[in-house]
Amino acid sequence: MWGQAALPLALLLVTPxxxxxxxxISCLSDSYRGQFGGNSVFIVDDACLSSSTGLLGExxxxxLDDTDRxxxxxxxxxxxxxxxxxxxxxxxSFISALSGSPFTAQDGEQxxxxxxxxxxxxxxxxxxxxxxxxxxxxxxxxxxxLPRFWKSAPIPPKSVPYVPISSAASQRVKEIxxxxxxxxxxxxxxxxxxxxxxxxxxxxxxxxxxxxxxxxRHAFSExxxxxxxxxxxxxxxxxASCELKPFLRGFSPNVVCTYAATEDTTETMLLSAHYDSRxxxxxxxxxxxxxxxxxxxxxxxxxxxxxxxxxxFRKNIQLVAFSGEEQGLYGSKAYAxxxxxxxxxLTLMIQADMLGYHAPGEPAQLGLPASIGSVEVMQLVxxxxxxxxxxxVVGTTRxxxxxxxxxxxxxxxxxxxxxxxxxxxxxMYHNSGDLSDREGYDFGQxxxxxxxxxxxxLHAAGFDLPE
Ligand SMILES: *[C@@H]1O[C@H](CO)[C@@H](O)[C@H](O)[C@H]1NC(C)=O
Ligand SMILES: *[C@@H]1O[C@H](CO)[C@@H](O)[C@H](O)[C@H]1NC(C)=O
Ligand SMILES: *[C@@H]1O[C@H](CO)[C@@H](O)[C@H](O)[C@H]1NC(C)=O
Ligand SMILES: [Zn+2]
Numbered sequence: 001m002w003g004q005a006a007l008p009l010a011l012l013l014v015t016p017x018x019x020x021x022x023x024x025i026s027c028l029s030d031s032y033r034g035q036f037g038g039n040s041v042f043i044v045d046d047a048c049l050s051s052s053t054g055l056l057g058e059x060x061x062x063x064l065d066d067t068d069r070x071x072x073x074x075x076x077x078x079x080x081x082x083x084x085x086x087x088x089x090x091x092x093s094f095i096s097a098l099s100g101s102p103f104t105a106q107d108g109e110q111x112x113x114x115x116x117x118x119x120x121x122x123x124x125x126x127x128x129x130x131x132x133x134x135x136x137x138x139x140x141x142x143x144x145x146l147p148r149f150w151k152s153a154p155i156p157p158k159s160v161p162y163v164p165i166s167s168a169a170s171q172r173v174k175e176i177x178x179x180x181x182x183x184x185x186x187x188x189x190x191x192x193x194x195x196x197x198x199x200x201x202x203x204x205x206x207x208x209x210x211x212x213x214x215x216x217r218h219a220f221s222e223x224x225x226x227x228x229x230x231x232x233x234x235x236x237x238x239x240a241s242c243e244l245k246p247f248l249r250g251f252s253p254n255v256v257c258t259y260a261a262t263e264d265t266t267e268t269m270l271l272s273a274h275y276d277s278r279x280x281x282x283x284x285x286x287x288x289x290x291x292x293x294x295x296x297x298x299x300x301x302x303x304x305x306x307x308x309x310x311x312x313f314r315k316n317i318q319l320v321a322f323s324g325e326e327q328g329l330y331g332s333k334a335y336a337x338x339x340x341x342x343x344x345x346l347t348l349m350i351q352a353d354m355l356g357y358h359a360p361g362e363p364a365q366l367g368l369p370a371s372i373g374s375v376e377v378m379q380l381v382x383x384x385x386x387x388x389x390x391x392x393v394v395g396t397t398r399x400x401x402x403x404x405x406x407x408x409x410x411x412x413x414x415x416x417x418x419x420x421x422x423x424x425x426x427x428m429y430h431n432s433g434d435l436s437d438r439e440g441y442d443f444g445q446x447x448x449x450x451x452x453x454x455x456x457x458l459h460a461a462g463f464d465l466p467e
Contacts, residue, residue: 011049012071012123012131013042015059022162025052032162033155034409036073037129037400038371041155062123062131070139071155072328076128078398079149080425082359090147095121097145098134131155140250141220143278143326148430153328153401163340163411165374172347173376173413176460180380182387185465186458190388190451192305195443198450202297202436204230205275206287216286217252217293219276219324219331223286224252227275231255231321234300238307240319247334248324252276254331255321259306259313262464268316269461270349271453272332273299274325274403279432289436290419290426292402295352296321298450305454314462315347322403325353332403340410348377348460349414350453353402355446356436357419357426364445366452367397367418372405374413381415381456388455389448395421417449 015021017040022029027048033041044052049061064071074091098121124131134142142152203209205217205227212230214223232242232255240257247254255275261267273295277288287293299319305311324330332351339346358365366385368378385394397418407414419426428434435441 009046010064011044011046012062012064013044013049013059014039014124014131015042015056016040018057019162019164021056023164025055028052029162031159034160035372036153036155037075041073060124064123064133069133070136070157071123072132072134072139072142073153073155074130074132074146074150075153077149077151078400078423079429080423082425083149083427083429087147091150094145094147095132098132098138140248140327144218145281148281154330160409163409165411165413169347169411169413170374170376173374173380176347177376177380177383180383180387180459183459186455187388189305189309189311189458190454192309193301193447193450193454194304195447197304198297198301198443198446199436201234201300202289202293205293205296206289206435208287208289208435208437216279216284217275217277217288218279218286219251219327221252221286224276224323228252228255228321228323231275231296231300232257235303235319238303240303245335247331251330252323254323254335256335257303257319259317261314261316262312263314265315266345268318268344268346269457270318270320270346271299271302271352271457272320272322272349272403273352274323274331275321276323276326276331277434278326278430279434280430283432285432287432287434289428289434290354290356290441291429291434292325292353293436294354294356294419294446298352298355298446298453301447301450302454302457310466311458312464313457314464315460317457317461325403329401329403329406332406336406336410336412339412346407346412348374348380349404349407349412350377350381350456351402351404351414351416352449352453353416354419354424354426355417355449356441356443358440358442358445359425360440363393364391364442364448365419365421366392366394366449367399367421368394369400369404369416369418370396370398372401373408373415377413377415380460381417381452384455384459385452389451392445392448392452393421397422399424417453419445419449
């Protein structure tokens with residue numbers, strides 16, 4: 001029986017997220033895999049576990065036996081009760097399909113899913129989350145099988161650094177915030193954002209404009225590749241330099257666009273959205289009109305206005321449309337990691353994800369993240385909203401974690417702008433009916449939030465207009 005060398009036993013350790021533990025116990029910071037649903041996740045060995053248990057409050061530990069499998073964190077989304085609660089049967093049948101036990105559906109896709117899997121899938125679970133272990137290829141396509149109102153995030157196969165935001169970085173954002181006061185020139189620039197153009201752009205992305213031919217922008221689809229190429233072309237037509245940046249085989253690329261600083265500086269401000277989308281289970285259609293056609297369109301509207309007004313920025317500006325968000329922030333993780341490794345001087349980043357919907361009868365809103373993100377950037381955005389888009393009711397949302405998380409986790413000051421000061425209420429969320437032409441989809445709100453993003457950029461970066 002050679003070849004059975006006793007490998008050190010790997011243990012999955014899940015504890016409530018506590019930065020003090022991460023900065024004081026070095027074997028834990030060396031085995032950190034990130035923050036998931038308010039928890040820190042580690043893969044530790046016996047020695048680390050026994051040396052740290054006394055210092056950890058609570059937590060759960062699961063031995064891992066098969067290191068070829070990918071661990072995935074699944075979590076229930078925070079949605080309004082009006083959307084219907086996630087059904088426990090849905091997740092049970094999803095898991096039994098993963099386990100390869102008999103199931104009734106004859107759907108071809110489901111059959112493949114079951115055939116490719118084996119063994120124990122669920123490693124740990126709470127009422128609203130679970131950790132599963134699957135083949136890596138299944139992890140990357142899991143969004144097409146997950147029940148509605150559940151989302152997934154891969155637990156990285158290697159350790160990730162724990163990087164808190166430095167006090168210098170927070171201080172820089174505070175300085176920007178302290179300097180913000182109403183500027184009529186900023187108001188006139190952001191007031192030029194055009195709803196007519198936004199409607200046209202989002203309809204191209206969703207395929208509501210039949211000339212685009214896009215049926216889906218799911219990250220693996222033809223439509224996503226087409227959308228990426230189109231976005232690059234549109235952004236370039238506004239004077240940006242763009243690059244399609246592939247990050248993982250099978251996924252459509254990130255679209256990274258830059259306006260170079262007029263000053264000699266490395267300082268950079270980044271606005272982003274994700275252009276990939278998710279549809280209903282079993283349907284190929286994934287128009288993503290709100291999620292996240294709205295955020296993508298807001299970025300494009302900002303770019304078009306930069307061009308129309310001839311705005312130049314004193315600092316470097318990046319407008320980025322990510323892919324692979326729906327499978328667990330794959331595109332933004334790759335890009336944030338690249339910026340981190342390059343030592344990028346990123347002052348702030350703001351992700352726009354879902355800007356279009358609010359329940360009929362509700363006022364236009366701006367939701368800011370209740371948990372993941374930089375409080376300083378959130379304050380800045382909230383104050384700018386009060387100045388340039390006073391029509392927005394600003395509040396926090398527990399709907400959590402778009403691409404800003406990838407930057408936040410690497411110590412970059414980041415936040416998200418969202419459509420509601422509350423949970424997700426869009427009845428077409430992750431649904432093949434997520435079009436822009438429907439009740440509750442409010443272009444006025446998309447424009448108001450885009451004004452906030454744009455004004456933040458103008459104030460933070462400084463700008464000039466042609467004489
Ligand atoms: C935001 O605005 C409030 C009210 O005007 C002000 O008290 C606060 O200092 C501002 N915050 C920042 C970060 O500038
Ligand atoms: C934006 O500005 C251009 C000229 O600078 C003007 O022609 C256009 O009507 C403006 N659009 C909006 C929506 O304000
Ligand atoms: C980032 O840019 C600021 C402003 O130009 C500068 O003061 C700072 O030294 C830069 N930091 C790095 C790490 O380059
Ligand atoms: Zn989204």
